[in-house]
Amino acid sequence: MPYTAPIDCYRLILDHVVGFHKVAATQRFSEATPDTVSAILTEAGRLCEEVLAPLQRVGDTEGAKLEGGILRTPTGYAEGYRAIAEGGWVSLPADPEYGGMGLPMTLATAVNEMMSAACLSLQLAPLMSQGQIEALENHASDEIKALYLPRLTSGEWTGTMNLTEPQAGSDVGALTTKAEPNGDGSYAITGQKIYISWGDNDFSENVCHLVLARLPDAAPGTKGISLFIVPKYIPESDGTPGRANELRVVSLEEKMGQHGSPTCVMSYEGATGWLIGTEHGGMKAMFTMMNNARLGVGGQGIGAAEGALQHALAFAQDRVQGKSPTGTIFGHPDVKRMLAQMKAEVFAARSIAMACAVAIDMQHATGHEDWAARAAFLTPIAKSFGTETGMRVADTGIQVHGGMGFVEETGAAQFFRDVRVTAIYEGTNGIQAIDLAGRKLMDGGEAAFRLIDEMQADAESARATHPDLAEPLWQATETLREATEWMVAQDMGARLPGASAYLHGFARVLGGQAHLRAAMADPEGAPARLAAVYMTRLLPEHASALAEAREGGDAVSAITAEDLAA
Structure with missing residues (x-):
């Protein structure tokens, strides 16, 4: 569906609302000059407009499929993902030591939001990888970092997180997946995980799962949980994907929306994995990934809202119905009210998310506790308000379309169906x-x-x-x-x-x-x-x-x- 990247809005927020100049003034992010920022927003916007937006309806109508145990993504998704990876968009905030750009999270937040507006289902794949990259950067051994991070950062490999089990949703401490030492530094992972976003695909060389599991001596509850990286293919020493690991996609969930994004039931049957962080320290490591994802999911909500707003505005300016000053329904006061409130909502939510990202960047650049406290305080607001905004604006967009909003051919309903889950995953609102x-x-x-x-x-x-x-x-x-x-x-x-x-x-x-x-x-x-x-x-x-x-x-x-x- 048509999409126009709101570049001017991002520049207004960066320059006059959230104080991005403070980030650019730090030594760590000194390369985030106005020219660099402009180039990133422009190029990312072009990718979203020309490559990703045309995949929005395709993903919804075709959906991801599991055929004979093989995951098939919708037409064009493989090419769309390669454009994301080859453009370096997965690597934007990642450590330069492993091939990342080392640019501010604030810019990554803007880019991720644009990609969400263009094609939310596909954008979820690189978002999961970015969260895994941050978790490995902060908690993995040097050997794991050297093997996995360059390939995740380049987009050759993709990442997931595996928390939920049938009996353990928000109560993560109830999980029962087991991890038993193999005697060679690796572990055998056995159990089932559900709701695994992008648990498999047909466009990356390897899929790397971060899996929460319990060691034999684990205490009950969250204190007894450890974190493991479990790849689809066990890498050789040179990083080449080797033999298939003992894991599989059991099935795909039939969902309300995000049909292009496979939500997998995963089975681990003595699969080989490696410890990330310390024994029984899995929640600390996983929360690094989850906090990254929570801001990203807030951005998904805002992106869906932007897409719904643009879709509704175009319809209102074209739809003739009744008498109005403009000759279209845009001229009716109540329609204009709805559109104006949609726009005001998006701006507010976008600014909050960008302010949260600025605080994260300043925390990383300065180490000051005040910035850390601000980032921590704003994260749940950015996630919850961003996703609530996505739902409200998408719902209003359907109303602007009138009866045609309830008809799938217009695409108005897809924004609501796709965004609805964002208020649920990565920690409910x-x-x-x-x-x-x-x-x-x-x-x-x-x-x-x-x-x-x-x-x-x-x-x-x-x-x-x-x-x-x-x-x-x-x-x-x-x-x-x-x-x-x-x-x-x-x-x-x-x-x-x-x-x-x-x-x-x-x-x-x-x-x-x-x-x-x-x-x-x-x-x-x-x-x-x-x-x-x-x-x-x-x-x-x-x-x-x-x-x-x-x-x-x-x-x-x-x-x-x-x-x-x-």
Whole structure:
């Protein structure tokens, strides 16, 4: 389907909203000059527009198939993946020692989002590899790094993560997959994993699985979990894929969306694997990959929202129905309202994700704890709000299409079907909210209050020139401060029932800050008009969300199953 990369929007956010100049000013990322950034965004945009976008509908209609134990991807996916790999897009944030570009995560976040907008199902493959690369960079032995990282970074090999089992979903500690020492430094991995995104393909030389399993002496729960790399083909010493490992794809899930992306049931039958990190330290290593993926999944939601917005706008400008100033449904006030709110939503979510990526880059470049705390605080917000935005905007896009939105030939419904799972995988959005209201406020709210102080300072400085935008934001920061103070003062029993509402309210106010900064950079242009839409129609949601967050859990706790039954 047609797609236009929103390059100007990324530049506005980088230059005026998230402070990317701080990243480029560090020694580690000094090569991220304006010219380099421009070239990356332009070339990635061209790849998405010309190569990936045409695969969106093909992947949905053909789907991935398992034929005689062989995985077949949709027509054009192999060529599309090769274009991603050969363009170096897998390697963008990876360590140069192993062939990576060593560029900021902020740029990788923008590129991944564009690829998600163009063809989300295919984009998931390099996203999984990027997460595995980061996990290996941080936790693998030098021997594993030397063997696997150059090939994963080049895209010759692809990576996956294997956490979930039929009885162990969000409760990872319930997993039962076994790892037994072989006596030669390797381990025999036995068990079944489900929901494995891109568990196999027909376009890479090898597929490398990061598998959580238990050693014979493992303690129960998450403390007894170790992490292993288990390749489809066991590499020879020179890296050539050797004999087939004892693993197989049992079946593919029949899914609501992302039909082009194979979601596999994997069986490990004494497969050979190697330990990553320390014994019983698997969760620490896996969370490195998961945190990378959580920001990436937030970007998938934003990408789907961008694709749905562009699709709906094109339809609205072409569809003649009734009388309107434009002669098309775009001129009807309610249609224009929907489209304007879609655009404002995307900008807010995109800015939050990019701000999170900037914090990650500054943490890596400086080692400062404040940046680490900010990155940790923003990650669950970026994941949850990004994916919720994807669902809201895609749903609204169907409404803009009217009856044709419910008809598959327009492609409007695919955006919603594809994005719906992003609120579930890599940690459900409910778990993200619990993380935010629980673990991320254990510092007494320091990281939260630093963000609130900055938002309030922005509102104060804009009051003289942009009172209509600044005043609503200032009032919202006051409400957010009071809600955060209340949260910090409560025990977990009172906090957690309102966690999702708290996350949404916090994100709404962060989105207001992003819109204000953009409007100040272009007070007479589209950013200012879009900011007015956000401040008047979307920011007010923060008040009800934060009021809900402060209600505690008594009303919910009192509900019984009988109350909910028919």
